[in-house]
Amino acid sequence: MQIYIYHRKISLEETQHARARTQLDTRMQMAANFLYIIFLLLVTVIVLQSNVTAEVPALIVFGDSIVDPGNNNGLKCLAKCNFPPYGRDFKGQSATGRFSNGKIPTDFIASQLGIKEYLPAYLDPGLSDEDLLTGVSFASGGAGFDNITAEVASVYTLWNQLQMFEEYKRKLESAAGIERAAKIVKDSIYIIIAGSNDIMVTYFTSNLRSNYDIPSYVDYIVQAASSxxxxxxxxxVRKIGIAGVPPLGCVPMVRTIRGGITRECVEIYNQASVLLNRELSAELTRLTHDLPISQIIYLDVYSILHDLIMNSSHYGFEEATRGCCGTGKVEATLLCNEELSALTCQDTSKYLFWDAFHPTERAYELLVTPLVKNYLPILF
Structure with missing residues (x-):
């Protein structure tokens, strides 16, 4: 018996259809794999964000006007700004006492850590128990590591702020219970921003520390910070981030007073800033070894802000040598007021500085974002 095997001739059209189906199946598989990868990435981001929030229950801040959200409002002093045009870009155009047109660094830090959108002043009369649980700022505009800096300005010294923190701990225990309060204190992140007023005001402007040269006064400040x-x-407290000082010779007020007709950056101020930052960073390294179970990091504000100033156009700023308020050359705090509204800029996003010393909200965001990304995870 003979067996015949039938071979059907496959047409070109059928071959093309088969190839097309294979290609379609391959593309669908690739698309499915891609969507799966995207899903995993989204889940990872959500988990990481939730972990950060869980591990960082609160943000606690000490320092000067850069991080003061209104603690000076009730003081009889010059270093306050709870009046327009301050806060004109803040929620509700409210002049809360923040030394800027809108948010300040600690607001951005708190929001980027997923804690809350705004970090309130400890002395805010509307402070709630929830605010206590998630953190506050004790900072006072005009303060420094040197007590005399704040005393002359009639504002709260760093040691006054420390006393407020002790009071805060007692309130926290009442609100959350002793055990939970202790955990919040231990697991929270603490930010300290001070030293600029010591260099710029106490040393260079007044004669209060005339018996010091720059290196010896820097050492005095560093030891005060260490204490x-x-x-x-x-x-x-176990998790501390302490910021260095910015390039003080490049802030508008210093340019105006000491920078000559062309208002250049004043090198001696910047040199003092660099020296203080170097000595402070070294001291923090020593403290990390000396203090058990503590995490203490140095936050390099100088490099970031110096880059923003020197390469301002790259970041979309049209003006980096003067502030938005008034002429932008000397106006700050009480000198930055509604009477100067005709001279005040219309678009703050084009300005790196809001007044003659303090950056704009947009500049603060550009400053804070790399700090949160590159430094603070060390403390988590």
Whole structure:
């Protein structure tokens, strides 16, 4: 018996259809794989964000006007700004006492950590128990590590702020219970921003520390900062980020007073800033070894702000040598007021500085974002 095997001839059209189906199946598989990868990435981001929020229950801040959200409002002093045009770009165009047109660094830090959108002043009369649980700022505009800096300005010294923190801990225990309060204190992130007023005002402007040269006064400031950190550690604080000072010779007010007709950056101020930052960073390294179970990091504000100033157009700024308020050359705090509204800029996003010393909200965001991304995760 013969067996015949039938071979059907496959047409060109059928071959093309088969190839097309294979290609379609391949593309669908690739698309499915891509969507799966995107899904995993989204889940990872959500988990990481939730972990950060869980691990960082609160943000606690000490320092000067850069991070003061209104603690000076009730003081009889010059270093306050709870009046227009301050806060004109803040929620509700409210002059809360923040030394800017809108948000300040601690607002951005708190929001980027997923804690809350705004970090309130500890002395805010409307402060709630929830605010206590998630953090506050004790900062006072005009303060410094050197007590005399704040005393002359009639504002709260760093040591006054430390006393407020002790009071805060007692309130926290009442609101959350002793055990939970202790955990919040231990797991929270603490930010300290001070030193600029010591250099710019106490040393260079007044004669209050005329018996010091720059290196010896820098050492005095660094030891005061070290003592402050040790006191925080004794109160249960374990995660601390302390910022260096900015390039003080390039802020508008210093350019105007000491920068000559062309208002150049003043090198001696910047040199003092660099020296203070170097010595402070070294001291923090020593403290990290000396203080058990503590995480203490140096936040390099100088490099970021110097880059923003020197390469301002790259970041979309049209003006980096003067502030938005008034002429932008000397106006700050009480000198930056509604009477100067005709001279005040219309678009703050084009200005790096809001007044003659403090950056705009947009500049603060550009400053804070790399700090949160590159430095603060070390503390988580």
């Amino acid at each position: 402050f950190i040790k006191n925080l550690h004794n109160l249960g």
